[in-house]
Amino acid sequence: MADFKLTINNLLDSAVRANGDQKIIYKNLQLTYNSFYKNVKNFAANLVKIGVKPGDRIAVIDYDTINYMYCYYSIPMIGAVIHMVNIRYPPEILYYTIKNSEDTYIVVNSDFMPLLMQFKNMFEFIKGFIVYSEHGHENYQLDNVYYADDLLKDTDYNITPPDENDMATLFYTSGTTGLPKGVYYNHRQLVLHSMATAEGLSDDPILLNKTSILLPLVPMFHVHAWGMPYFAIMKGLKYVLPGKYEWDRIVETMEKEHVTNSAMVPSILYLLLQAKRGPEVLGKLKLKSVIGGAALNEGLARSAESIGMSLVTGYGMSETCPILTLASYTNDILPLSEEIKEKYxxxxxxxxxMVNLRVVYQGKDVAKDDTEIGEIIVQAPWLTAGYLKDPEKTAKLWIDGWLHTGDLATMDKYGYIKIVDRESDAVKSGGEFIPSMVLEDLISTVPGVGEVAVTKKSDEKWGERPVAFIKGTATVEAIKEHMQQFVDTGRIAKFWLPDDYIFVDDFEKTGTGKINKVVLRKKLE
Amino acid sequence: MADFKLTINNLLDSAVRANGDQKIIYKNLQLTYNSFYKNVKNFAANLVKIGVKPGDRIAVIDYDTINYMYCYYSIPMIGAVIHMVNIRYPPEILYYTIKNSEDTYIVVNSDFMPLLMQFKNMFEFIKGFIVYSEHGHENYQLDNVYYADDLLKDTDYNITPPDENDMATLFYTSGTTGLPKGVYYNHRQLVLHSMATAEGLSDDPILLNKTSILLPLVPMFHVHAWGMPYFAIMKGLKYVLPGKYEWDRIVETMEKEHVTNSAMVPSILYLLLQAKRGPEVLGKLKLKSVIGGAALNEGLARSAESIGMSLVTGYGMSETCPILTLASYTNDILPLSEEIKEKYxxxxxxxxxMVNLRVVYQGKDVAKDDTEIGEIIVQAPWLTAGYLKDPEKTAKLWIDGWLHTGDLATMDKYGYIKIVDRESDAVKSGGEFIPSMVLEDLISTVPGVGEVAVTKKSDEKWGERPVAFIKGTATVEAIKEHMQQFVDTGRIAKFWLPDDYIFVDDFEKTGTGKINKVVLRKKLE
Structure with missing residues (x-):
């Protein structure tokens, strides 16, 4: 019996055989799966030729290009590990992750070479730089530079495939405090995650299927772009790469390629809707998108859905590959009114x-009453085994066989969870949690409110009290009036009302584009 | 790190936690997943109490009842193996499979007890009979009889879960010649098969999703009922068990429970459409169904689709768990005319x-031209490791790491395969294959043709020549006239035309309801 292992190699081999003429599109390049596979095999074999060994970790610093796509496959396929580097990190942190990961080679988009060359001496441990350029070769005065297009040249592909339990990917997750932590995944986890994601997204109203055309807007350095570069190929979809995030061009590409599906964080949805022809094209395409990474506030959701988009929230984290939940319909929800479905x-x-999920407070599952708040803990076959070289933080992540997400949530009668806070952001006032994300959501519906973040200040009497930071043109009076209405109608408790509303010109963001609440809390000290 | 293994235990545990209030329906019984799980755990723990050990093989002889559903889960969950016995086998063969499998216990529907008691002495190696009855307990004058409802009584569930590589299921596949062969699957294979099936069925036009309501019409003794008892629960679907196959009652149940999806072989579709309110109800429900097990002929497909049903062909075999392919739409097919889509x-x-599939003739992949004929060979993570205790047949099944299906097929330009014959049924005339299933399909469109089977006789000049057997009211002249039209329009070659058309009153069927072509070929000797 042949044991058909759960490897990226087998995922790609079976997918190409089944859908050889399907397309992967990047700018003017239209690659069939067959041509893509040929390039991946050449890239893989040439990596081995220049000296890459199984177990080597290879950093990739790039936008969402076809080159990144080759790396997603070819590096794991030779038993090496692809380290997806967060290109939004400041140089010091970016360097730290490459050093911590002990990378031996770096595949780098030529746009980032000046940055690396500035700190050339610090990268002496790197055996080779593989430069991907869309503007020809440049001489970097280094004798260990290779060019990515040379690695696509025909050569014999004669690779010993890795085991499904071999590490395949590695990337760093930036907490809001401290240095980033490395998380990692093996082949088996990536394949299982792909199968579960494809299945989950097939639910109503996303209804992803073999005829869907996908242009993901989750950066490829960020949690496997939520698994899309793997599951889309596994499923045989037409796949469109966005390249560098230039909104007007991306909107044009979406129109040209008849894109049906995407996935993105709320702030990217916001930017897309600001793009020149954004609302027109997205509406015409009736674009369906998963929204994750941060809560989707009601205001933004309404403007997207009013033009004909379908949005569904997804949840996961760097430590979980990422997918855990999707806010698709069950047959409890399907018959309900459009208004209620929108909330769901x-x-x-x-x-x-295959995700075993509990919401737990002091060791007990919370009631399914939409009110009790507990921490989300999970088991699934695709969760990171721990933090790289950090047994202490790993021991806090994995307790009694459950991964502790640090996210606080409620559960309703139909089993839908709703995250109300990160544990570290939670406001505990008089012994009770005040869910900052619920407040943020409500404040976001006030006309003239752009972005909003609710955090906490210490309080002698109550322990902690909520404070709202706001960017926008609304007035404090208007916001207070709105919030009072939510108290009057019983939607929120009176003691949840923020003590202060503070206007800011701009928010400081983390490496993954989230508002940095640590900075805000510091302001309140 | 907790390694969340791919076991039936984890599949059920995570599914129940996520969908505890979802329903499983059997006759008047409406079980929530929570209650179902409680019963499964009691059944499992009581099996251990009466003496079942990990590794034990337990035969189940039953219709598609709730009792079978308990067995599907509880037996593998204690590390034992469920042997799904084909209740359509003649007693001698049924006995052979139980003996060959070395079963230690038998779970049996009381309807089948008279049969077993007739051969009581032959079952002395059985440690216990667990009788499931819907009409109260009967005294069988045996001291090792237990009652299934007693096994549902509350007891402590304290089970050491099996490993994902432990054998979980076992059943026999009846070739048309020789004794049945045992095939077997471990937990991991069942879980992976569930994930792939749920994903595959989500494609257009089946579009299975969390709001689908499933009543499968594939017997639970037959290839895991195509995996439905596992994947439906994994996905959290409302699941309706058909019980004994009584068509009028099943149609009423479908109507009452608002069933949206089913799966069945063509002969069952035919019987459903003959049921009293069949066409009315199936049309009203717009029932979507996978059709597999045998080719769906054009005539039957048209009558089902004319009332509003959606059908999609699926393919697999006992040796493959079963799923391998589905005739869903890709984005090549979606824009084509309704007429062409129907053919697809x-x-x-x-x-x-994750199914790696080739169509191979003399070691080479056939051209994607819909004409060249080759054997389907496959790799996938859920194929049987071999035939139980039969290394010789196993060696013919697995060659060079590929499972050889023995099915002959063509492949078209979009990569769709079409089975034209079983290798053993193939007619090779003058060195060329004549695809019997293509002929059967065309003959089926002649008015007055009920069932049809094309097989072969030896021929001095051509080696083999095709012969058609027909049940129905059509005349040979009418059929010949029709077939000549297909030759005239170039749809088939002239030398494909059967030499003879022989009318029969009825066809002899195999244990899985297929026409037994071996018997027909013998008639021609």
Whole structure:
């Protein structure tokens, strides 16, 4: 019996055989799966030729290009590990992750070479730089530079495939405090995650299927772009790469390629809707998108859905590959009114198959009453085994066989969870949690409110009290009036009302584009 | 790190936690997943109490009842193996499979007890009979009889879970010649098969999703009922068990429970459409169904689709768990005319994710021209490791790491395969294959043709020549006239035309309801 292992090699081999003429599109390049596979094999074999060994870790610093796509496959396929480097990190942190990961080679988009060359001496441990350029070769005065297009040249592909339990990917997750932590995944986890994601996204209203055309807007350095570069190929989809995030061009590409599906964080949805022809094209395409990474506030959701988009919230984290839940419809929700369904699509959702998820407070599952707040803990076959070289933080992540997400949530009668806070952001006032994300969501519906973040200040009497930071043109009076209405109608408790509303010109963001609440809390000290 | 293994235990545990209030329906019984799980755990723990050990093989002889559903889960969950016995086998063969499998216990529907008691002495190696009855307990004058309902009584569930590589299921596949062969699957294979099936069925036009309501019409003794008892629960679907196959009652149940999806072989579709309110109810429900097990002929497909049903062909075999392909739409097919799409839905289809499928003739992949004929060979993570205690037949099944299906097929330009014959049924005339299933399909469109089977006789000049056997009211002249038209329009070659058309009153069927071509060939000797 042949044991057909759960490897990226087998995923790609079976997918190409089944869908050889399907397309992968990057700018003017239209690659069939067959041509893509040929390039991946050449890239892989040439990596071995220049000296890459199984177990080597290879950093990739790039936008969402076809080159990144080759790396997603070819590096794991030779038993090496692809380290997806967060290109939004400041140089010091970017360097730290490459050093911590002990990378031996770096595949780098030529746009980032000046940055690396500035710190050339610090990268002496790197055996080779593989430069991907869309503007021809440049001489970097280094004798260990290779060019990515040379690695696509025909050569014999004669690779010993890795085991499904071999590490395949590695990347860093930036907490809001401290240095980033490395998380890692093996082949088996990536394949299982792909199967579960494809299945989860097939639910109503996303209804992803073999005829869907996908242009993901989750950066490829960020949690496997939520797994899309793997599951889209596994499923045989037409796949469109966005390249560098230039909104007007991306909107044009979406129109040209008849894109049906995407996935993105709320701030990218916001930017897309600001693009020149954004609302027109997205509406015409009736674009369906998963929204994750941060809560989708009601205001933004309404403007997207009013032009004909379908949105569904997804939830996961760097430590979970990422997918855990999707806010798709079950047959409890399907018959409900459009208004209620809209609320359900913005919940954190229900677990995808093979995710064992609990919401726990002091060791007990919370009641399914939409009120009790507990921490989300999970088991699934695709969670990171721990933090790289950090047994101490790993021991806090994995307790009694459950991965502790640090996210606080409620559960309703239909089993839908809704995240109300990160544990570290939670406001505990008089012994009770005040869910900052619920407040943020409500404040976001006030006309003239752009971005909003609710955090906490210490309080002698109550322990902690909520404070709202706001960017926009609204007035404090208007916001207070709105919030009072939510108290009057019983939607929120009176003691949840923020003590202060503070206007800012701009928010400081983390490496993954989230508002940095640590900075805000510091302001309140 | 907790390694969340791919076991039936973890599949059920995570599914129940996520969908505890979802329903499983059997006759008047409406069980929530929570209650079902409680019963499964009691059944499992009580099996251990009466003496079942990990590794034990337990035969189940039952219709598609709730009792069978308990067995599907509880037996593998204690590390034992469920042997799904084909209740359509004649007693001698049924006995052979139980003996060959070395079963230690038998779970049996009381309807089958008289049969077993007739051969009581032959079952002395059985440690216990667990009788499931819907009409109260009967005294069988045996001291090792237990009652299934007693096994549902509350007890402590304290089970050491099996490993994902432990054998979980076992059943026999009846070739048309020789004794049945045992095939077997471990937990991991069942879980992966569930994930792939759920994903495959989500494609257009089946579009299975969390709001689908499933009543499968594939017997639970037959290839895991195509995996439905596992994947439906994993996905959190409302699941309706058909019980004994009584068509009028099943149609009423479908109506009452608002069933949206089913799966069945063509002969069952035929019987459903003959049921009293069959066409009315199936049309009203717009029932979507996978059709597999045998080719769906054009005539039957048209009558089902004319009332509003959606059909898609699926392909697999006992040796493959079963799923391999589905004839869903890719984005090549979606824009084509309804007429062409109908043809595509009746092809054998395209591989589901993680199925590596080739069509090979003399070691080479056939051209994608819909004409060259080769054998389907496959790799996938859920194929049987071999035939139980039969290294010789196993060696013919697995050659060079590929499972050889023995099915002959063509492949078209879009990668859709179409089975044209079993290798053993193939007619090779003058060195060329004549695809018997293509002829059967065309003959089936002649008014007055009920069932049809094309087989072969030896021929001095050509080696073999095709002969058609027909049940129905058509005349030979009418059939010949029709077939000549297909030759005239170039749809088939002239030398494909059967030499003889022989009318029969009825066909002899195999244990799985297929026409037994071996018997027909013997008639021609």
């Amino acid at each position: 699509r913005r919940k954190t959702g229900v677990p995808v198959p | 839905r009746r092809k054998t289809g395209v591989p589901v994710p």
